[in-house]
Amino acid sequence: xxxxxxxxxxxxxxxxxxxxxxxxxxxxxxxxxxxxxxxxxxxxxxxxxxxxxxxxxxxxxxxxxxxxxxxxxxxxxxxxxxxxxxxxxxxxxxxxxxxxxxxxxxxxxxxxxxxxxxxxxxxxxxxxxxxxxxxxxxxxxxxxxxxxxxxxxxxxxxxxxxxxxxxxxxxxxxxxxxxxxx
Amino acid sequence: xxxxxxxxxxxxxxxxxxxxxxxxxxxxxxxxxxxxxxxxxxxxxxxxxxxxxxxxxxxxxxxxxxxxxxxxxxxxxxxxxxxxxxxxxxxxxxxxxxxxxxxxxxxxxxxxxxxxxxxxxxxxxxxxxxxxxxxxxxxxxxxxxxxxxx
Numbered sequence: 001x002x003x004x005x006x007x008x009x010x011x012x013x014x015x016x017x018x019x020x021x022x023x024x025x026x027x028x029x030x031x032x033x034x035x036x037x038x039x040x041x042x043x044x045x046x047x048x049x050x051x052x053x054x055x056x057x058x059x060x061x062x063x064x065x066x067x068x069x070x071x072x073x074x075x076x077x078x079x080x081x082x083x084x085x086x087x088x089x090x091x092x093x094x095x096x097x098x099x100x101x102x103x104x105x106x107x108x109x110x111x112x113x114x115x116x117x118x119x120x121x122x123x124x125x126x127x128x129x130x131x132x133x134x135x136x137x138x139x140x141x142x143x144x145x146x147x148x149x150x151x152x153x154x155x156x157x158x159x160x161x162x163x164x165x166x167x168x169x170x171x172x173x174x175x176x177x178x179x180x181x182x
Numbered sequence: 183x184x185x186x187x188x189x190x191x192x193x194x195x196x197x198x199x200x201x202x203x204x205x206x207x208x209x210x211x212x213x214x215x216x217x218x219x220x221x222x223x224x225x226x227x228x229x230x231x232x233x234x235x236x237x238x239x240x241x242x243x244x245x246x247x248x249x250x251x252x253x254x255x256x257x258x259x260x261x262x263x264x265x266x267x268x269x270x271x272x273x274x275x276x277x278x279x280x281x282x283x284x285x286x287x288x289x290x291x292x293x294x295x296x297x298x299x300x301x302x303x304x305x306x307x308x309x310x311x312x313x314x315x316x317x318x319x320x321x322x323x324x325x326x327x328x329x330x331x332x
Contacts, residue, residue, distance in 0.1 A: 049216045049217065049218065051216075052216060052217055056224040056228060059228065060224055060227065060228055060231065063316065064315060067319045134279055134282060134294055134295065135287075135295060135297075136213040136288075137288060137289045138212065138213050138214055138215060140218070141212050141297055142213070142294070142297065145219075145296070145297045146277075146279050149277040150276075152262075152304070153262065153266060153277075156259055156304060156307060157259075159311055160259050163255060166314075167318050170321070
């Protein structure tokens with residue numbers, strides 16, 4: 001249990017530094033540290049699938065963010081904050097905090113999965129019949145690619161669309177401009 | 183000389199093949215051990231990103247050009263959708279695992295029906311698309327030709 005609190009403290013400190021620092025590059029690196037702590041937490045919770053994905057996405061996302069922040073050099077933030085915006089954000093944070101406390105009270109204890117409390121949960125079927133029905137020893141793979149393959153198709157579509165958008169928007173010069181020049 | 187120092191170049195030229203093979207291992211054994219198409223594809227993409235950081239963009243574009251990566255991306259997405267459609271044709275339902283009893287026993291490398299095939303398709307797709315993201319971001323320069331300065 002203690003390692004979770006140490007990791008949580010590390011992640012909270014990194015998040016505060018990421019918000020408070022004025023240097024954009026160190027803020028990006030602090031965000032990477034938060035993701036690293038999250039992947040360690042998944043590893044302690046015996047979810048190595050998610051831990052592997054989390055850490056490689058964090059590493060690659062960090063490279064992409066650093067590349068994007070160095071290219072456009074907006075390193076220092078200046079200017080005062082508006083009073084009205086501050087009041088609105090404080091109120092919203094307070095409401096979300098109250099809702100979060102109410103939601104946490106209904107959750108089961110830390111470390112006990114929800115399917116031990118709910119008798120007819122779908123995850124119990126996945127665990128008891130997953131190997132027989134799909135033949136995959138890795139239950140995560142059998143859920144992701146067999147029982148809930150529609151979700152995976154949706155994720156792949158989201159990734160595909162975002163790549164198309166990025167390659168179109170980040171072209172060196174708009175095609176129309178090039179045609180006008182010719 | 184393009185790229186980083188000779189130390190980084192030497193080390194990354196040794197390490198790149200290990201990272202690439204590890205990504206392929208994660209994809210192929212995704213139905214047996216932790217991992218799968220998403221994680222393995224990103225590891226494969228990161229081996230190319232390492233080469234790009236060490237040797238410069240032009241070196242990587244000779245090996246895996248932008249049109250080829252784009253085609254691989256489309257090929258992976260197409261293969262995944264085709265596996266789903268084949269489930270509809272042979273099994274009656276979209277995405278049904280129509281190969282599950284056809285070959286192999288559980289816990290073997292060749293088992294689990296369409297799951298390894300889907301893993302390979304997703305791995306190709308994710309690896310190519312994340313490589314494309316880094317490549318397009320490294321090509322991106324702020325447009326200074328129009329003469330407007332902020």
